[in-house]
Amino acid sequence: MSESPVAPRHVYLVDGSGFIFRAFHALPPLNRADGTPVNAVLGFSNMLYKLVGETDADHIAVIFDASRITFRNRLYDQYKAQRPEAPPELIPQFRIVREATEAFNIAQVEMVDYEADDLIATYARLARAAGAIVTIVSSDKDLMQLVGDGVAMYDPLKQRAIGPDEVREKFGVGPEQVVDVQALCGDSVDNVPGVPGIGVKTAAELINTYGDLETLLSRAPEIKQPKRRQSLIDFAEQARISRALVELKSDVEVPVPLADLGLRPSDPGKLLGFLQAQGFRQLASRVQTRHPGAVPTAAAPMAAPSEAAPSAASSSVAPVAIASDTPQPPAQVEKRYELVQTEADLDRWIARAEAEGVVAFDTETNSLDAVLAELVGISLAVAPGEACYIPVGHVGEAAAGELNLSGAERPPQIPLDTVLARLKPLLEAPAVLKVGHNAKYDIQIFRSYGIEVAPVDCTMLLANTLEAGAHGMGMDELALIYFDYETIKYKDVAGSGKSHKGFAAVPLEAARDYAAEDADITLRLHRLLKPRVGRERMATVYETIERPLMPVVAAMERAGIKVDRAELLRLSADFGERMVDYEKEIHVLAGGPFNIGSPKQLGEVLFEKLGLPGGKKGKNGAYGTDAGILEDLAQTHDLPRRVLDWRQLAKLKSTYADALVEQINPKTGRVHTSYSLAGAATGRLASTDPNLQNIPVRTEEGRKIRRAFVSEPGHVLMSADYSQIELRLAAHVAGIEALKQAFRNGDDIHAMTASQVFGVPVEGMDPMVRRRAKAINFGIIYGISGFGLAQQLSITPAEASEFIKAYFQRFPEIRNYMDETKAFCREHGYVKTIFGRKCHLPGIKDSNPARRAFSERAAINAPLQGAAADIIKRAMIRLPARLAAEGLKARMLLQVHDELVFEVPESETERTIPVLKEVMEGACAPVIELSVPLVVEVGQAHSWDEAH
DNA sequence: CGTTTCACG
DNA sequence: GACGTACGTGAAACGT
Incomplete structure (x- = not known):
């Protein structure tokens, strides 16, 4: 292969061996058809594909290690000696990765007796000599010594560039001094000895002081710290050997000339x-x-x-087993999707559904907002591959976007009233199970047409019950995971963004294919998942919590809550005016105008223009400017405080005052949120469009927004919230005796904790001490870490660790709970609440310690957060019926994790309160008897703020 | 479309 | 000893 002699301008050198190891540990196991493991090959191939697609390089090569033994072993026989053998699953992949490189038609180089790093160093030197710039694709710290002067590194996994600044961040010195630092601190992975007792920090300090290794070694006697001085004198030779080991050889007689690395088109x-x-x-x-x-x-x-298996599925849930469970993969079943345009056809499909006893259904509408939405069509599926679409609201194509001047004709459809009249008996028939995906939405739609769909199963909730946390629960994603099937996407039939035309304008054939497929997939998912829920002992969670919650939440969404529009408008104007004042002041303080809302510009003003202390922190090189940082800076300068004030108003104005006005429903005059039942992995609900679970409450300015949530005339808003529910559950679940007793006594729990941990009496306690104990209690729920607690309390991690130690000593049961929960999660890949709800945590086995620690904390938190979610859901299910049975008209409007908000006639408030308390406090019965009492506090007023 | 910030429990 | 930090969410704004 002769290359045209084009002078190289940009040379890419890919650290192949480094990448294989990283990909192997980063990706879940994956085998090809013959059983050969290929996860590292997949990672490698994906990386090459991306790289080749994106790069502007004209020369590129993948460099491999040829063997374990190299010239460095002759310098120091222990070099890389204690490194474990490659795992057996990785060994066959070394060969395949080279085949992959070949398939991509990319040059590859390896050489006996040299490491890949030496070849990379050599090519980098050659490329620079030829006038080209160099990008080393690797994140290996051993290559960082090459950075600078036209040589950069690029980490393909994190997709970030590594330049001199990043090197300095890691080693505390510039690239040219990295070798000296490494010579001192050594490297336990590669078994480079370095000097005992010297880590990266100390090494950098020394090199920065003395300039380079030799100067340092010669002036070692001057060093003040006796231990350090002696080490440097005793181990000077070892430091020199270490330096020789880490310094890369850039004059290797490479087997392939640089000119032959030219980028070649692939076949x-x-x-x-x-x-x-x-x-x-x-x-x-x-x-x-x-x-x-x-x-x-x-x-x-x-x-x-x-x-x-597709990578999305390769989590802890054994996708292969699921796939083999698949009754009929869609691809193998003939699809018969029918367009229903006559009453006779409609009756035929209804008869089929009744005969089957199970029918999957889906509604197509002109809006995602269930309160406003109007029916455009309905699809039904009665058997795999047998589905139909009944259009009821389609318009002529031309009529969609523009004025229907030509009177583009409406395609032939059965009148909506006729369709609804025929479908009503089927949808309400107790003997016919209706199956939807996100059925809450369809229940809402039909309810707005006077049809109470029942009984209903929801495949999204079934999947969530089985595999919450393992993957998303959208139908497209489930079809791909369970059936390896790519569904037709909504945006492909109806367009998106600017070209969105609304489903009513979609031609009938395309609408049929899309809508009928949705019902078809829903039916297939149901056949797969419903039996699994029983087999895997998850039927109680699904049948007693998730399924009955659907109609209850649908009713809450439909009820909505009244907001005082005029008040919100006043607030918006007020916030806006004050923002203008702040803005002027800020620009004066900054010495010129800039966009305060841009963290980037703000960071530059604070840390460069004004030169305030602090500086970079982000991995993207951006300055951090969050409230914590600005709060610290406020001690030094006036500007940060003003920015904090401005930000608060900006947030309140845009996210709340303005957005809520926009969200007032023109039909009802109220705001209707949408609750996601399968959104949070822990079992919590999530509120969207708008999110009514994060209405401000912690600051006075913020509470003005909450004051605009009001009751109808003659009513009050009543708020009932569980007191300390997660901490009570922690006491119960972990069996913390002292905590349980305190809750039984009705003690001030944070004061009690403070008294135990810090050994001070509860009487006359310093509020600061109680605050610390409160933070520790929260920390327990979150899977405490010294760093997290330190940050929360603005103390050092060492102090925080002392607090935690003291806590564990006083309440030893918590430690057992944490250890057992982590062990259970590692073994099973999920954790469970006392009600049996599962939360999967695929990251628990991650080879990255940080990500694994993250999952461990989540594993500790999920059973507590999840049990609290179970309890309030159980209360929500019982409340409407109990209130009705008591003859009360209270309507449940909102749920905010541990709080329920009701609208109650003023005349009934006295009688309503005890009912709410009784049902909510008794929500665990009869399945669980808690060893601590649950306490619910109730407040009432004409606004939500005052109801607390 | 990803990142940063901030609102809530 | 490295990893990069408290758990769970959603929305708005910026900037590529």
């Missing part, structure tokens, strides 16, 4: 053949999309690529 057929042979379907299809004509040329004599 799409060959690449496709390789990818398909590994079973990398996603990547193969992307290649195919880019090269439509490509035909895979046989690469390996292998069976058809089979279940190398």
